[in-house]
Amino acid sequence: MTFRQFAFNNVMRNKRLYIAYFLSSMFTVMVFFTFAIFAFHPTFSEGDINNNALFGMAAAGGIIYVFSFFFVLYSMSSFLQSRKKEFGLLMMLGASNKQIRLMVFLENIIIGFFATVGGILSGLLFAKAILLVAENVLIISESLDFYLPTLAIVVTFVSFIVLFFCISIFVSFILRTNKLTDLIKGDKKSKGEPKASIILSVFAALLLISGYSTATLVEGIYVVYAMIPVILVVTLGTYLLFTQLSVYVIRRLKNNTSIFWRKTNMLMFSDLSFRMKDNARTFFMVAIISTVAFSAIGSLYGFGSYLTKGIKEASPYPITYSPFLDDSKAMIEEDTNRINSILQEENIDAQMESMELTYFELGERNVLITRASDYNRFAAFIGGKELHPDENEAIVVEESGAIIQEGPKASEVLMEANVRLENGEEIQATSVVESFVLSAMNGYYVVNDQVFEQLGTPERLDYSAVWKTEEGQTDQLIEAGSKISNLDGNLQHKTFIIDYTIYEINKAYGPILFIGLFIGIVFFVSAGSFLYFRLFTDLDEEKRKFQAIAKIGLTQSELTKIVNGQIAILFFSPIVVALVHGAVALTALSSLFNYNLTVESSLVLGSFSLIQVVYFLIVRFVYVKQVKRMVF
Incomplete structure (x- = not known):
C-alpha cells in the first residue's frame, strides 16, 4: 500500500468525522457554483439587464469564497485536535513529522477534490429549479433557461481546488506534533475544575443588559449613532457569557443540592461545565455568525417590507x-x-x-x-x-x-x-x-x-x-x-x-434579498457545522465515560436522557443567544424606520429556529445511536 493509498483509506474509514466537513464544504461549493451559473448566464452576458443582480452575485461569490477559506481552516483545526492519539500511534510506528504533514495535506486535497466535484454536480442537479426561483425573485422579463455552464464549472473547479490546495499547504506547514506521551495520553489528562471569575461574570451580564437596553430604547436616527458601540459591547458580553458567566451559573447549580442530586442531574452537570469551558470559543463564534445571518436576512426582508408596505400605507390612492x-x-x-x-x-x-x-x-x-x-x-x-x-x-x-x-x-x-x-x-x-x-x-x-x-x-x-x-x-x-x-x-x-413603483422596487431590491438570503444560509449552515464538529470531536471520550458508568447500573433510558440534555444545552445555547441578539437588532431597526417589523422578525427568526430544531433532532439521533452502540 502506497502512502497516497494510506491517506485515501484513512479518509474513507473516518466517514463519521469527515462527513459534516465534506457536506458543508460541498454546500459552499454548490452555492458559489449557483452564483457562477447566474453570472455567466447568456441572458445577463448578452444584454444590459439587471446589472445590479450581476454585480451583487459577483460580490456574494467573493464573500462566500473568503468565508469558505476560514470555514475550511477551522474545520481542519477541529479534525487535527481530535486526532492527537492517531498521530501518536503513527509516530510510535516510525512516522516522521514530515510524513504526518504530508498525510494531512493529501487527506485535505482528497476531501477538497470530491467536495468540489460534488458541489458542482449538486449545483447542476438543482440548477433549473434555482433558475426558475431566481427568475421570479429577480423579476426579469427574459427567461433564465437552463444551459451547460462550462465557464461556471471551470471557474468554480479552479477556484476551490486552489482554495483547498492553499489551505492544505498552510495547515501542513503550521502543523506541530507534541511529545509522544502527550499525544497518546492527551485526552486522559485531568483538566482541573473549570473556574470562572465572579467579577467577569457580573461584567458580562452588565454588558449584555446595557447593550440590549441601549439598542431597544434609542429611536430614530440615534439608532445609527448607537449601532457601533452596541455591537462592540454585546460582542464582548457574548464572549464573557460563554467563557465566564455560563461556567459560573453551572457551578452554582452544582452547589445547589436540590438540583444537583435530583435523578440524573449529577451526571449531566458534572461534565457540562468542562464542555462549556472547552467549547466557549466555538459557541462564541457560532453565536456571532448566526447573529450576522439572522440580522442580515431579517434586515433585508424587513427593509423590503418597509419599502413596499410603507408605500401602500403612505399612498392610499393607486x-x-x-x-x-x-x-x-x-x-x-x-x-x-x-x-x-x-x-x-x-x-x-x-x-x-x-x-x-x-x-x-x-x-x-x-x-x-x-x-x-x-x-x-x-x-x-x-x-x-x-x-x-x-x-x-x-x-x-x-x-x-x-x-x-x-x-x-x-x-x-x-x-x-x-x-x-x-x-x-x-x-x-x-x-x-x-x-x-x-x-x-x-x-x-x-x-x-x-x-x-x-x-x-x-x-x-x-x-x-x-x-x-x-x-x-x-x-x-x-x-x-x-x-x-x-x-x-x-x-x-x-x-x-403604486403598483408600478412596487414592481420597480422589487425588481431592483429582489437581487439584494436573493443574494443576502443565500449568504445568510451559508453562514447559518456553517455555524451548525461548527457545533457538529465540536460535538463529535469528543464522541470517543464520551463513549468511554458512559461505558464505565453503565457498569454501575446506568440504563438506556437514563443514558438517552443525559445525552439529550447535554446535546440540547450545547447545541441551543449559542443559537438562543443569537436569536436574542437578532431580535434586539431587528427591534432597533424597527425604531430606526419607525415601522413595526414584528411579523417579519418573527417569520425570519422562527424559520431559522425550526431549521435548527430539525438539525438538532438529526444530530441527536446519530449521536445517541453511536453512544448506545458502544455502551450497550
Missing part, C-alpha cells in the same frame, strides 16, 4: 398626479388627459378626483390649509374618516408613521401656531389627526369652509389629482406605469402609480 409649481393650467389639463388616455388603452376602470391645494404664510414658511369639504371629498374617495371642525377651531393633520427626522414633529410645530384670518383674528389648533388623505411632509390644517373663505389670498397654489381603480388590475397598472415612464417630457416625474 394613482397620484402632482404637477410642478410652474406648470400652467393648460399643461395640467394636457397631463391628466394623457394619463386618462393611457388608462383607457389598458382597459383600466378608474375614477378621478382633483383638488387645488392652497398654501398660506405661517411664520417663516408656507403651510397647507384646506377646506373640510375638500378633505372629506378625498377621504370619502378612499373610505377614510371625515373631519368636521367648528368655526373656531383648526385640526392639524400629519402623515401616519412619519419619516425619520431630527427635531420636533410637524404636529408639534403646527399645534403651537395659530391660523391667522384676513381680519387679524386667529383660529387655534385643537387636535391632531394622523391620516394619509393628503400628502404633506410638514403637516397641514383642516378648517371649516366658512373660515377658509376668510383666510385671504394664498401665497402659493398647487394641484393634486388622484385615481381610484378596481381590484385585480395590477398587471394593467404596471403596464400603464411602464408606458408613462417611457413618454417624452416630465409626465413620468409627476405621476405616481
